[in-house]
Amino acid sequence: MxxxxxxxxxxxRVVTTFIFLYSAYIVVYGHITPGGGFPGGVILALGVMLLMxxxxxxxxxxKLPEGRASVLDCLGALGFWAIALLGLTAGxxxxxxxxxxxxxxxxxxxxxxxxxxxxxxxVGVSLFAVLAALSIYRRFYPPGGEPPEDMSGG
Amino acid sequence: MEVLLYTLLGxxxxxxIIAVEIKDLLSAVVSVGxxxxxxxxxxxxxxxxDIAIVQVVVETLCLIILLRATVQRDDTTIYKYIESFAxxxxxxxxxxxxxxxxxxxxxxxxxxxxxxxxxxxxLKEGLTMTRAVNxxxxxxxxxxxxxxxxxxxxxxxxxxxxxxVLRRRGRR
Numbered sequence: 001m002x003x004x005x006x007x008x009x010x011x012x013r014v015v016t017t018f019i020f021l022y023s024a025y026i027v028v029y030g031h032i033t034p035g036g037g038f039p040g041g042v043i044l045a046l047g048v049m050l051l052m053x054x055x056x057x058x059x060x061x062x063k064l065p066e067g068r069a070s071v072l073d074c075l076g077a078l079g080f081w082a083i084a085l086l087g088l089t090a091g092x093x094x095x096x097x098x099x100x101x102x103x104x105x106x107x108x109x110x111x112x113x114x115x116x117x118x119x120x121x122x123v124g125v126s127l128f129a130v131l132a133a134l135s136i137y138r139r140f141y142p143p144g145g146e147p148p149e150d151m152s153g154g
Numbered sequence: 155m156e157v158l159l160y161t162l163l164g165x166x167x168x169x170x171i172i173a174v175e176i177k178d179l180l181s182a183v184v185s186v187g188x189x190x191x192x193x194x195x196x197x198x199x200x201x202x203x204d205i206a207i208v209q210v211v212v213e214t215l216c217l218i219i220l221l222r223a224t225v226q227r228d229d230t231t232i233y234k235y236i237e238s239f240a241x242x243x244x245x246x247x248x249x250x251x252x253x254x255x256x257x258x259x260x261x262x263x264x265x266x267x268x269x270x271x272x273x274x275x276x277l278k279e280g281l282t283m284t285r286a287v288n289x290x291x292x293x294x295x296x297x298x299x300x301x302x303x304x305x306x307x308x309x310x311x312x313x314x315x316x317x318x319v320l321r322r323r324g325r326r
Contacts, residue, residue: 026207031286034203036294042211049218070317077310084303094299100285109286112295119306126313127215133320134219 004054012054019047023120030116031109037119044124049131057135060128069129076122083111083118156265159196166192179224187217204290 026033027040051060064072087095101108169188176182190213197206263269270277276293286292294302 031288031291031295033288034290035207036204036288036291039204039207039211042208042215046211046215046218049215053218073310073313077306080303080306084299094296094303096284096296103281103285103287109284109292109296112284112286112291115295115299115302116291119302122306123309126309130313130316131219133317134222 008054012050016047016051019043019050023047023124027116027120028106028113031112032104032106037116038123040116041120041123041125042127044120045127045131048124048128052131052135057132061132064125064128066129066132069125069132073122073126073129076118076120076125079118080115080122083115087111155199158199162192162196180221183217183220183224186220187213190217204288 023040023043026035030036048060084094087093087097090097096110098110100110166189169185172185173182194206194209280289280292284292284296
């Protein structure tokens with residue numbers, strides 16, 4: 001797939017910035033306004049998907065190859081675990097051990113913003129990896145139309 | 155309020171029936187989108203913007219994947235074979251389900267008056283205990299963080315499995 005027309009590419013280039021900005025806002029302000037790590041991560045993956053559809057699948061994969069995406073995915077999951085285990089050192093599992101701060105401030109509510117950020121990295125990168133895998137490994141039906149012989153064997 | 159909810163539910167049912175009955179796969183995918191967007195509007199009117207955001211975003215992702223999957227196929231029409239035994243089985247189970255559901259839902263509290271025994275404590279103590287203004291986040295990441303960890307683990311394992319399966323077929 002080579003991507004779409006010039007109009008789509010230009011609009012995608014402009015709009016993707018705002019999509020990433022909105023995703024960052026939803027993640028970072030997840031403990032103040034509606035949102036959080038999961039929708040922010042999915043919006044991040046959707047922005048990358050727009051790039052993938054508009055410019056062809058190679059452009060985002062050049063920035064973030066498959067192996068590195070998998071590593072980032074595991075790092076997000078491990079970060080969430082690490083926050084939970086750090087609570088164990090202060091008392092019990094998932095203890096909100098950081099200072100709480102004032103309500104309605106960006107830096108408040110202890111470990112919640114960190115949890116949101118690690119969840120968003122995990123969700124966004126893993127969805128990106130699945131999309132990339134779906135489009136990279138699409139060899140079930142090659143352009144000729146016939147399925148390959150070793151469909152069952154793998 | 156309830157009239158609005160019933161109207162949106164009616165739209166969702168119509169969208170489902172169209173998605174099942176229509177012959178063009180692309181149109182079926184588009185009418186599945188009706189269900190998602192109506193559900194998101196229902197969540198907004200019920201006062202749950204967090205879930206509405208998640209619903210819209212995940213629905214968009216699924217629809218794009220489904221669209222890619224259906225557009226890439228050459229033959230996008232489906233042919234119906236109506237089997238009378240399958241239809242009869244479905245109707246019988248639907249009837250049994252409706253009777254059981256009616257008896258089960260009789261004991262539920264009425265609409266708009268939920269039982270607030272545990273969640274009342276969260277609403278009362280949440281702001282002083284966690285200092286997070288968004289109560290949904292404070293429940294998800296503080297009071298009930300175990301559940302969120304479980305969800306993250308489920309997502310992690312399922313995506314690992316998906317990557318493994320796709321990769322195994324791709325490599326010769």
